[in-house]
Amino acid sequence: MDMVKVYLDLPISGxxxxxxxxxxxxxxxxxxxSARVAWPRLLLGGAIGGAFQFMLLLNQASEGLLYHWVLSPLIFMFLIPWLMVTAAFFPLxxxxxxTIIGYFYLLSFLLSGIHWGIDSLNQRYFHWTITLWWRFCLHLAFIFILGEIGWGVVHRKVWDQICLFPIQIQWQGQNLKLNALLDTGNRLHDPLTKVPVIVVEFNHIKDLLPPEVLKMVDHLQRGELADDLAIPLYWEERVRLLPFHSLGKEHGLMVGFRPDRVSVRQKxxxxxxxxxxxxxxNRSLSPEGSFQALIPPAILGT
Structure with a gap:
């Protein structure tokens, strides 16, 4: 029986x-x-793909030791991608x-086509030696290039990092800390006092509001104006009704209030x-959950 000597450095590094x-x-x-996912889940999903890559390289190094199952289309076309997506994004x-597996296949096929095109051009014209490291760098680069060209992911993430600010809202002994996006298109002002308006996701502040205010907000969001909506006296001077013409509505009405203090940290x-x-x-402002409020430039004195 012939012995097969297999070196594991290439399969492990691959x-x-x-x-x-x-x-x-x-x-x-x-x-x-727009699927929220934590880094540990991404690492788990990537580890499944990395383990399969190890099997492929081990099969190549051993001259087909695992051939009968590792190259099966059912394995690399369906089982591995489905396991990766499920591990990263569960529950689904x-x-x-x-939707997610469709995007996964789309990007995977585009990347495979790009690599095939580069290899074909290289074999015909250039004859360069493309090492595993260079192929790795090219693969990562093309992932970001495709994400930017197709969906603007890269510049959106860069923009979010530049324009995200931690804010702190204080009122009546309450203290709420959020991440806010600088919205250069936010020109909302209180029609009475002309002061600028910060837009906050209702779900992040509702637990800190009095029940009477919550009831009033609920009625107004349903388009109802009830006469029996009594609110605490100290809130009567705080509450504001704000007309707007964006955020998914041509003509809408938001409820707001005047806090005691708002602080925004910039570096x-x-x-x-x-x-x-x-x-x-009353909706999510960021599909990824990276910010929960919108602040106008006037808050920063610009």
Whole structure:
């Protein structure tokens, strides 16, 4: 019986690089499909792809030791991608799973086509030696290039990092800390006092509001104006009704209030103001959950 000597350095290094590649691909799929996913889940999903990459390279190094199952189309076309997506994004509804796996296949096929085209051109014209490391770098680069060209993921993430600010809202002994996006298109002002308006996701502030205010917000969001909506006396001077013409409505009405103080931190500088209105928005402002409020440039003095 012939002995086969297999060196594991290439399969192990290929598996590690494949782990990073597949984790990055899953991250890009999450960004495109607006699916929230934690880094440990991405690492788990990428590890499944890395383990399969190890099997492929081990099969190649051993001259077909695992041939009968590792090259099966059912394995690399369906089982591995489905396991990766499920591990990274679980729990998933059927519709959500089909959306995410569709983006995964789309990016995977595009990347495969790009690599095939580069290899074909190289073999015909250039005859360069493309090492595993260079192929890894190209693969990562093309993931980001496809995400940017197709869906603007890269510049959106860069923009979010530049324009995201931690804010702190204080009123009546309450203290709420959120991440806010600088919205240069936010020109909302209180029609009475003309002060700028911060838009905050209602779900992040409702637990800190009095029941009477919550009841009033609920009625107004349903388009009802009831006469028996009594609110605490100290809230009567705080509550504001704000007309707007965006955020998914041509003509809408938001409820807001005047806090005691709002502070916005920008690097080593902090901006404070008590001339601001906080308005409630009953939907998610960020699909990825990276921010929960919108602040106008006026808050930063610009």
């Amino acid at each position: 598996a590690i690089l494949g782990w990073i590649q597949d984790g990055t691909l899953l991250w890009m799929v999450g960004q495109i499909s 509804t059927l519709r959500r799973f089909l 080593n500088q902090e901006y404070e103001s008590n001339n601001v209105v906080v308005a409630f928005y």
